[in-house]
Amino acid sequence: MTVAPLPEIAILLYDGAQAAAVHGLTDLFAVATRMTRERGGGGALRVSHWRPEGAAMACVFDSEPGAAHRPAILIAPPSLAPLMPAEAMRPLARWMAEAHEQGATLASICAGAFVLAETGLLAGRPATTHWGYAGLLSARFPDIRVDADRLVIDDGDLITAGGVMAWTDLGLVLVERLLGPTVMLDTARFLLVDPPGREQRSYRAFIPRLDHGDAAILKVQHGLQATGAVGAALPAMLAQAGLEERTFLRRFRKATGMTPTEYGQQIRIANARAALELTRRSVGQIAFDVGYEDPSAFRKLFLRLTGLTPGAYRKRFGRAGSGD
Template sequence: MTKAVHPQKGRVSVLILTYPHAQQSAIFGLMDLLNAANDFYQRDRGKGSPECVFSVVTRDVDTVSFEQEDSCTACTDSVVIIPPCLGHTPKEFASWPHLLSPWHQKGTLICSICAGALYLAQTGLLDDRPATTHWSLEEEFLKRHPEVKLNIDKLLIDDGDIITAGGLMAWVDLGLRLVERFMGSATMLTTARFFLVDPGGREQRYYSSFSPSFGHGDAAILKAQHWLHKHFNEPLTVPMMANEACLEGRTFIRRFQAATRLTPSKYLQQLRVSKARELMELSRMNIEEIAWQVGYEDASAFRRVFQAITGLTPRDYRKRFSPLNRIDEVL
């Protein structure tokens, strides 16, 4: 657990920036979660513990200014949060660097959620640093900001002065991390129990699906991809894939990785695990049957690959995500 960092004068100034298509449920959800944490902290803090309170406000990115908000955050810890963008790919806004960089230089903790990381990356603050965003934005993000060490497996990356959270609902994880940082683990756990949410240990790869790129423009690799998606459950080798693409082996591997960002073998593993996830969610086949259906003769090897990609064992994945499993438990 993170050790609580109690702010001066007991106030943590939290500014949530709003913009067109920002996810309103994340904005108001964070406000509710942090305000609830205020109540729990005041109720449960021990005698002699410093007083702490989140002061949460929202401002439109087109009207806010560093000077305006900086005067309100003097002598306090301050946090700026960029919420998710709902239903649209974030566009370039010239105002982001002018806003966020001065705050960061003054010691403000900068946070983003989901697509908000694309706005944060525009400032250069994420250059050569680890960050996460929604798994479906990986290709767009890397195209715009290849200098960022993107890790979409993680639901939340706390890099000290910058925190990035992955999915649309990762505002919950970010909110709990802020509560833990400023009010301590006890208040964080109380808040998590109140909202009936998992206080930690989740990863984005539990939920992400395999979304290969088909728009890379390499016709030979595209032909091999289409062939793989038809024959994924057969015994396949890289030479067979290269033959389908009509390319020499080394050339095929190099071009395949350039087009898909995966080696041919890793691509096949991802494809097979994706099919296995569907079978675990929607069928009652046992693990050995599923392994065979997706192209693995050795169920133990399948289990190792599955856990390496999803972060969960096949059994734990089915327990967490299969509606059929929940029906069986009720019956």
């Protein structure tokens, strides 16, 4: 009787790859294997680690040594180091692309998206990365549809995950795909982590673009920041910039990537997030303090921009307890 080969998940070890993610994923898949066997299933996951050695890729760890390698999944892990130069990523990307041609699914986490992007396979496809890298990924690979609000984008043969710790989310997505939803939930419960479904926008901070070189727009940005964008009105912004409306709106979007209305909303919601995290003030009071007279409108906007209601946000991130 021929025994079917175990699904192999290969993790790339490149310069600066986060060791915690590499070993954490290895442990997560080991737990999933244990969970499926405890349920009487025969499924298991084989995990291997690979790094460049000369012009080739060498396996330096194998959880089930012996059988020939043919990874079903290849993962480019996150990194806490500065991004590698593109030329250093290309040998890894070529190896990933060759495996993809043989039927492998490719995955990335955080900065690993840049390695995956070097394959060229993300062109015209949706992808996510850490929100802090989203602008750079879009600039370097303008044909990728970058969506940094989402924590995991499963696009079939290509899966991308956002933040540094999103390896837990990616790992559970892969467990569900390879071993089923029951084993995935068992694994999540054992590790005390949330099942996939979180959104990155709940964690994303508003970091305004200030290095665009447009002095008139920068002056307005500083003014909005100083006032918390409370009561911000277009005529006052036009006067501050010394520009006529059409020119101002065009230059503001070019400099910031947003309309003045969207920019003001981001500042006000950022201030509301801080108040929810650090104070016990009620949601209604916070809404008024940041510039919204209608708490209902504030709640809808907060949900749209963060993916959570104000109450749910405070429950998850608050450090001062709940307000009314």
